[in-house]
Amino acid sequence: MASAGAALIIEEGLLAAVRERAQRVGRPESELVEEALRRYLGLDGLLEQIWAASPDDLSEQESLELAYSELRAARVERP
Incomplete structure (x- = not known):
């Protein structure tokens, strides 16, 4: 995954x-901060969950659509 600098x-x-x-x-x-942010935002393990629940025969486009759909759903579930 690509990284970008940020001033906080x-x-x-x-x-x-x-x-x-x-x-x-x-x-x-930076690795510790990224890990903490992923946990706080509920993104830790999200990709693994998506791939485990996905059929193996999805096209790249279908895979991206599913991933973004799950990401949106996870964001809605956040408190």
């Missing part, structure tokens, strides 16, 4: 916690 304003204590955790687990800060 984050409370100092929260940023310090991210830096400490990243150092402790040996992972990049």
Whole structure:
């Protein structure tokens, strides 16, 4: 998946916690932030769920339509 840079304003204590955790687990800060955002937005495991429920004979276009349909449904379900 392609990545893009972003400038975010984050409370100092929260940023310090991210830096400490990243150092402790040996992972990049950006990776931890991405993982947290995916979990918060309900996107962790979404693609795996879509592919598991999808027939193997879908065209690329049908696959994309299904993926976007599921993404929209997941967004509606968020609190």
